[in-house]
Each structure stands twice: as structure tokens, then as C-alpha cells.
Amino acid sequence: MVGFISFVTLAIALAAPVTAFPAHVSLAGLSREELDMAMSGFGPYSTPPPPPGPLEFGGTKLVNDAEHPFMDPKDTDIRGPCPALNTLANHGYINRNGIDTPSNIVRAAMEGFNMHNNLAKFTCYSAFVVNGNMVTDLLSIGEKSAKTGPDPPQPAIVGGLNTHNVFEGDSSMTRADFYDNGDVESFNETLFQGFIEYSYRFGGGRYNLTAAGEYRLKRTLDGIQNNPTFTIASPRLFSAYSESVNPINLWVDGRQDDGQLRLDHARSFFEAARFPDDFHRPARPMTADNEEVVLAAHPIEPGGNINGVNTYTVDPNSPRLPDKCSIYEHHVNYTLRTLYPNPTGNLLDAIRANVHYFYTSVQERGCTEIYPYGRVEDGENNAYYASPDFPEVDLPDYGTFPYPPVDLPEYCDTPAPAAVEAAPETAAEAAPEALAT
Template sequence: MKTFSLLLLVVSPLSIVVNARSNIRDAPSTTVDIQDGQTGVVMVVPPRRTDTGTKRIPDADHPFIAPGPNDMRGPCPGMNTLANHGYISRNGITTFEEIIEGTGEAFNIDLTMGVGMAALNMLARGNAFVNKISIGGISPLVPPLPGQIDGPETRGIAAHGRGEGDASMTRSDVHIGDNRNFNQTLWDEDLEVLAQFGDDGPDGPATVFNLQTLIELKRQNLESDQVLDPEFAIPIRRYNLVFGTTGLATKRIISSFFMNQTFPDNWFRAAAPVLGGPVPGEILAALPEWVPGHNDENGVFVADPQAPAPFNISLTCATYWDNFANAVPATLVNVTGVFKQNVDMLEGLLFNASGCAEPVAPAGPTNV
């Protein structure tokens, strides 16, 4: 029986193969850069971990503590779980380095994958000058970009449109419901699919999420939301799911993450660093009727234009183009000082991962 984990961590490139060494800074710069009353913080790619075997998670230093009323939480069960256990800041305001280190320690996400996830989210929804990002919504702890070049607020990864999008397993589309918090009705529908297609496991019959279950779940999510959401959209960057961590994706394990946003009892991280896998591609291949697209004014689903040459050579390269053309704000092109150092590093990491022959400058809309 083929087994794998279902945990959706964050929206990120479908395939991350980062040549991180060429972008690592051995230590933060001591240069002080103040812009618009904010002090710049130079980002540094953390060193590759040497402790990469399996271990029980959480350990005694990371107990579950439910979030308080001012703590940020968002649509990603993985990030919420990390915050609830203190693998990233419990208030939900985190940094580039902390995302990489937290996902590495708790989920054994390989450095190269962690770097790509953190870089994209920081460019699209964080403040890359002060190195802060909210895993939920707007927070006074994450100021607007200097000069408010992306609007008067930094919105966090829960904001719709750049990374967060439609057809979630456990969150409503933003145009028809709550896109941030767990939706029991959607989860009950997911469990009906599991009961029909799942494998038998240690917790009983039809309790293991196999590949067919995931295919049918995604088919159900796409078909339902396309009908219910008049503004439904699934751009190519939204096709990016990250799977991996445990060896067996059971109803008990996945329910713990999705419903309670805590690690299951007696849970162990992966025995080797996780660097993607074939499952997302296999899901896409099984759903050829679904291509990147959106509903038109009549509620009819229409395909998006393909990425232009030379970015149409692969799904990964097209995704890279889509992120920079539509999700990373164009105003990042003209930043200076430490801000530019950080943006250049993050852009370089993602270009290295893309497989594209040439880079794309940020060109996305601002204040969205």
C-alpha cells in the first residue's frame, strides 16, 4: 500500500530545488538602515540541519497552548500547528528564518523546500524590510512596507488572492464564507469521500487517505466551489500543494492537524528530510479536465492564458512566472538599502528553484 502524508503546509512552488548556497549570508549585516521609521533586518538563510532523523514531535519544550484572542492564525493547518506548539512564534508573527527552522524541526522539511516556501510568502504577504509576516491577517506587529508601497497594511498569508485561494479542503472560498477558520461541514464532506475510497488502516476500515481519495477530494472541492463561488479562480500558482511528513495519512492524524491544529498523540516526524514528491503531479494528471482558470461574468469556467515563452517550458517555470507576474507586488522593484538586499536574495532563491532560463521582475498588483 502506498502511503504518504496529507498535511498542507503553505502555498509554495510545486517543485523546490534551491541552490541555496549561492544566496546564504553567513551573518546579518551590521549596517543600520531606517526607512519610514522602520529599522531594516537583513535576512539570512539558516545552515542546513544535521539532526535530520525521525523524532517524536512535539517534545517537552513545545507543549500545545491554544492561541489567545490577539494571536494570529490563518488558513494553513500546518503553520497554525507550529505556532500552537511554539515551533514558530506563538503570536503568529514569524520571520523568514523561523519558518525554515520551524518546518525543518517539526516536519523535517528539507532546507531547500523550506527556503522556497518562506521566500515566496515573505515577498507576497510579508514585510521583507523588517523580516516579519503574519500567518493570519493584519497585525499591528507587522507594519506596512516603507512608504506604504503595497498599501496601508501588510495583510498576512490569510489575505485572499496572492497565495491563499479557492477550493480548500477545510476552508470556504473567501467570496462565499470564512476562508480562515476550519469548516466542519466541508470536513464532513471530505470524510464521506474518505469512507468511499480510503484504505483500511490501524484505526479501522477506510481510514487511510490513499491517492484515489486525494484525487476524489480535489475533484469534489473544485466542482463544488466552481458552482457555488461566482468569483471562483484557480490560477496556476494555486495548483501548488505540499505533501509529506508522516508515513501514514490516517483520519486520526489528519483530523488532529485540520480540526485541532495540534500534533497527534505519539506522532513522529519523517525519518528523512522531506523534499516534495510525486503525489501533487499524480493528482493533477488524474484531473485533466481542470486547468488553471476562473469563472467569467456568467459563472462559466474559462481557462487562463498560458504563461508566455520562455516560461511555458514546465509547470514549475510557469508557476514561477505566475507568482512574480501576479502575486509579488511590482513596487518591490524600486526598493533600496537593506530592503533591496532582502528582496534580491528572496527573488534569487525562487529563480534558482524555477528551472527557468531568465528571471521575472515583480509585476503584480499592489494594495490587494
């Protein structure tokens, strides 16, 4: 993980402002940690609640509805590098100020985008345990914020999703690399034009898995050739490929249901962070398993530039993309342990709970649960989270349309320039040998 350790050790914790102590909370019997938390306006500590289970109804429905109108964010609201989370905030599925709990974010990802419960938990908790405040149970979807509560001891950063190389990372489709100017959250029109170009060249004017495979390779090569600090090792490896397929899985209208993303809809999400008018979420809970289709188009070994541009070197210690169990284990045993080497008290309890919630996202894959800080003291009951009796999810049959395909109106993105026709069929010939498996 190139540059990760040096970044963490140089991170400076920001002191949270002290607010008036809530009158309804008693000081009696509070531990030192609980008193610190209460005096900061966040109340006494309690073990964070578990994530929600699957939706009761898992089919398509209108999500750009009267209960979730689009509103431009206020100047004080936080937005970040993830267009999907920005969209959920702009429509009120999560707190419009950009600060929310991981369990609410999981619920919103399922409600707004019909993201599969396990994928929502995997994505959210992998980010939360490194970027969020586990004691207050709050996460910023963008920049670091005192609104998430007092910082734990360094080298923990609680930096929000803008933090480079722990979840956000290089080779985004529509956001610049951190190396370029440090701005990882602003929409980049130049990169989006590349997205459009590849969608025309390889997707017939739509963004699909074929276009995704080629554009993922292009953005990786862009990083290798232009960014001396470029890395696409774990944990960025997972989020990079999720970013490639999630627009196909989550942003295609559920009544269309064909894996072909309209470019006007892509712009609406990427640039405006807004559901298109009359947008219906996907027809069934969506996983990101088709990221392996994108990887197979141009297999890439995880790694990064180690000595300037064009020095891409495979990282033998980074888990490979298809192995979600190893990604979970590496994230917990390496990334998390680097940030939290010796947690105690309430922080330790919160970490144990959240690491377990993260594990539930890969439990069905047969992964072994990891206890990076040991099992709980009694040695008997480590079940922070027992799944309730969820109702059966009402799903349409796979491979069928819940409604007839809709007639798609014309949209305004112009075709790629004529120069594209003379470009190589793919960028694969320019790939360094180190990329290939």
C-alpha cells in the same frame, strides 16, 4: 488571476502605531528609511538573513515532545488558514504569537514536519514576498498585523497569509472560500465531513493519493459551480495541490511511513492544530512531487470563473503545475511586480535578497534566476546567499521502514453515510471540458 488586480488596487495600508524609540539605537547616520523604521520600534534596517540549509539529521523523531508542548493560542495570538503553520505555532516551533521570520518558519517546517529544505523555502518565500514585510523580515501566519512593521507604499499589502488570491485561495479542503463569508481561517466541519467521506469511498478509511485526487476534483467543481469569483490559477494552483498532498507527506507518523493518513490524525491537525500524542515526524525529508499524481488523476488546466458560476475559462498565461521554474518566474515577474512596481532604498535591497532566497528553492531544478529589478549596482556580485558547507544528511534508505510499522489503535471518525454508496464512482463526469488538458 481573476480578481487579483482589483483586490490589490483597492487594498488600504494600515498605519503601524509609533512606539518609543529604543534607547540603545543611535540616530546618527541613519537614512530616512532607517529612521522611519527605527522610530517605529523595529530598529535600523539590515539585509535579511538567508534561510537555513537541510537538517543535520533527516530521519524520524518525536516532535510532540516536552520542549514543544501544545498550548492553546491566547486571544492576542494570530492563527491563519494553514493548519500546519497553526500547529507549529501552537507547539512553539515558531513564535506562538503567529508572527515570525521566514528563515525561522523554514527551520520549523523542517524540524516539525521533516519538510524538504527546497519545498520549505519554495512554500515559505513564495508566500513571504507577497504577504510579508520584507524590510522588517516578519510575516503574519494569519491576519494583517501592525506587529510586522510599517507598510511599504501601496499597492503592496503586507496582509499576512489570510490575504486572498496571492497564496491563500479557493477550494481549500477544510476552509471556506473567501467569497462565502470572508472567513478563510476557521475550520469547517461540513467540508471536513466531505474529506472523511472521500477518504472512506476512495481510500478505504484513510486519506491517501487516490482519495486526494478525487477530493481535489470535487473541491474544484464545488468552486466552479458555487463561487462566481472562483480561481485556481497561479499562485493558488501550487498551494492548492500542495494542500492536497502535504497531509499525506507530512502528517503520517514516520514509524508508519505508508502514505495512509489516519482520519483522527487529520482532525487533530486540521481542527485542533495539534500534533497527535506521541507523533513522530516523517522518516525522511518530504517533497510535494506527488502532487503530480493527484493532478494526473483528473488533469486540470489553471483558470477561473470569468462571468459568474459555471463560466470556468483556462488562463493561458498561468504556468502549469509541474513547471516549478515557470511558477517561480510568474510569481516574481507578475505577482511581485504588481505589488511592488517601483521599490527603492532598503525596500529594494530587501526584495532583491528575498527573491534570491526564493530562487534557491528551484535552483537544483535548473531554473534560470530572475532579476525583476535588475542586478545589484556593482554588476559583479549578486550572491546574497552562498550555501555553507552543510553536513551530510543522515537518511534511512528510501522505500524502507526505519522502524517496524506500529499497531494503529481504533479511531473515532464514523464511516461515511450509506448514501455515499449510491454516489457516482468519481466526480469526473461532471467536470467542464475546460478543466481537462
